[in-house]
Amino acid sequence: MSTSTLGVKENRTPPFPASSTVEVDQRNDKGWTALMFAARNGNVDVINTLLEKGCDVNLVNKTGQTAQDIAFFWDQGNASKVLNDFVNKQNPDKQLRNYFSLNYLDRCSEQRKKEDWLQSKIREECTRFIAFSELKPFVVPLEDRTKRWRYTLAKLKFCDVENYLKSNPPVVFLGVQRNSGPESLDHTMFAVDCTEGNIEDLKKCCPGGTFINPFPSALQLEPSEAGIFAEARSMLDWLYRYKYCGTCGSVTVIAEGGHKRVCEKKDCISNKGIHNTCYPRTDPSVIMLVVSPDGKKCLLGRKKSFPAKMWSCLAGFMEPGESIEDTVRREVEEESGVKVGKVEYHSSQPWPFPASLMLGCVATAVSEDVKVDEDEMEDAQWFRRPELVQMLTHQHPNGYYIPPEQAIAHQIIKSWVRMTANL
Ligand SMILES: NC(=O)C1=CN([C@@H]2O[C@H](COP(=O)(O)OP(=O)(O)OC[C@H]3O[C@@H](n4cnc5c(N)ncnc54)[C@H](O)[C@@H]3O)[C@@H](O)[C@H]2O)C=CC1
Numbered sequence: 001m002s003t004s005t006l007g008v009k010e011n012r013t014p015p016f017p018a019s020s021t022v023e024v025d026q027r028n029d030k031g032w033t034a035l036m037f038a039a040r041n042g043n044v045d046v047i048n049t050l051l052e053k054g055c056d057v058n059l060v061n062k063t064g065q066t067a068q069d070i071a072f073f074w075d076q077g078n079a080s081k082v083l084n085d086f087v088n089k090q091n092p093d094k095q096l097r098n099y100f101s102l103n104y105l106d107r108c109s110e111q112r113k114k115e116d117w118l119q120s121k122i123r124e125e126c127t128r129f130i131a132f133s134e135l136k137p138f139v140v141p142l143e144d145r146t147k148r149w150r151y152t153l154a155k156l157k158f159c160d161v162e163n164y165l166k167s168n169p170p171v172v173f174l175g176v177q178r179n180s181g182p183e184s185l186d187h188t189m190f191a192v193d194c195t196e197g198n199i200e201d202l203k204k205c206c207p208g209g210t211f212i213n214p215f216p217s218a219l220q221l222e223p224s225e226a227g228i229f230a231e232a233r234s235m236l237d238w239l240y241r242y243k244y245c246g247t248c249g250s251v252t253v254i255a256e257g258g259h260k261r262v263c264e265k266k267d268c269i270s271n272k273g274i275h276n277t278c279y280p281r282t283d284p285s286v287i288m289l290v291v292s293p294d295g296k297k298c299l300l301g302r303k304k305s306f307p308a309k310m311w312s313c314l315a316g317f318m319e320p321g322e323s324i325e326d327t328v329r330r331e332v333e334e335e336s337g338v339k340v341g342k343v344e345y346h347s348s349q350p351w352p353f354p355a356s357l358m359l360g361c362v363a364t365a366v367s368e369d370v371k372v373d374e375d376e377m378e379d380a381q382w383f384r385r386p387e388l389v390q391m392l393t394h395q396h397p398n399g400y401y402i403p404p405e406q407a408i409a410h411q412i413i414k415s416w417v418r419m420t421a422n423l
Pocket residue numbers: 283285287312313314315316317331349351353356358376403407408409410
């Protein structure tokens with residue numbers, strides 16, 4: 001590739017005088033920064049200098065690639081390493097976590113069986129409670145409206161929820177927030193279901209506090225708390241839905257800090273050995289970007305329930321006895337008629353509506369003809385990379401777009417779009 005394709009002007013203006021300053025993140029007409037060019041050319045010295053001068057390593061060019069993506073794509077090993085190390089140091093979770101996956105609590109599962117320990121923790125001064133009403137989280141709006149995230153979970157004290165606890169509502173032990181430093185204390189965290197109480201009392205303890213709709217408002221929670229919300233909401237939802245024994249129909253009681261339901265009928269078979277009717281459910285689902293056999297297009301669909309103009313990856317629930325690969329092949333063929341060969345795992349995401357675990361994959365199609373399942377889908381179509389870039393950046397001529405960055409579908413699509421050089 002010639003330099004002009006990358007947007008470097010052939011006839012440069014005279015060099016800058018020694019005393020002048022240059023904006024370190026200056027871009028050309030294709031959105032390329034100096035760091036991106038250095039990454040393209042594997043120039044580690046220039047990369048290090050630019051990083052020292054405080055350039056923004058997270059910027060993307062007009063085709064959605066960061067300097068890191070560019071170095072990786074062009075096989076610039078040393079440049080990739082320098083950029084990866086830098087990004088990892090800046091934010092160790094940035095590359096690894098999907099929204100709803102970042103949960104900083106130590107779940108301390110061994111403590112759940114210790115009823116005395118749980119009871120003493122509930123009353124401790126530094127324990128915090130996250131409240132829900134009808135599975136809506138109690139949050140505090142963030143002051144700074146210019147920021148990307150709008151809410152933080154309200155963290156209540158024992159005295160704030162003491163009255164609610166008297167009526168014995170579902171309570172879930174979520175884990176312990178470990179704090180380092182000599183003075184700092186660990187915070188034990190619980191979720192409490194306040195549906196039956198007077199929620200106005202809570203609002204008095206926490207000025208500005210409000211209950212928000214889990215979907216889509218919870219997608220505006222700070223990402224560092226999204227995983228705690230996911231754990232708490234999926235658990236409370238399970239406790240709410242599974243009041244009766246799945247084996248004999250008797251009433252069950254909540255045990256082990258909310259992580260188990262035990263049948264009251266002593267001789268019920270669910271009280272002998274380990275039974276999956278007693279433990280919280282997780283529903284594995286696959287979500288996949290299907291790539292055409294020539295690697296140039298990918299298949300997106302519109303479920304009938306989607307908002308107008310939004311396209312996303314195909315997705316579907318796993319069935320018992322299926323491997324992830326088999327589910328991907330079956331769901332893609334059911335929904336679009338396209339046959340899939342190779343399936344590669346991308347990443348996963350808890351999806352707490354109510355308890356899915358999305359297993360993200362990239363699948364290679366072995367056929368292209370589309371025959372849409374009209375029961376589930378409104379449409380399915382192949383899209384080329386440039387069109388996906390327009391959808392990612394909300395610049396598509398028809399107004400088409402893909403789900404927001406909080407959805408794993410967005411991340412899988414973005415990572416595929418980035419794996420090319422010449423858009
Ligand atoms: N995080 C993301 O980016 C996205 C997540 N999703 C999620 O993926 C999941 C699966 O996708 P779908 O296309 O709806 O699946 P699907 O293609 O299997 O069709 C849904 C149908 O499957 C049946 N079904 C089988 N097992 C089920 C279970 N355990 N729970 C509920 N229904 C079950 C029901 O009849 C339901 O109507 C959903 O939870 C959806 O919310 C879907 C798209 C994007």
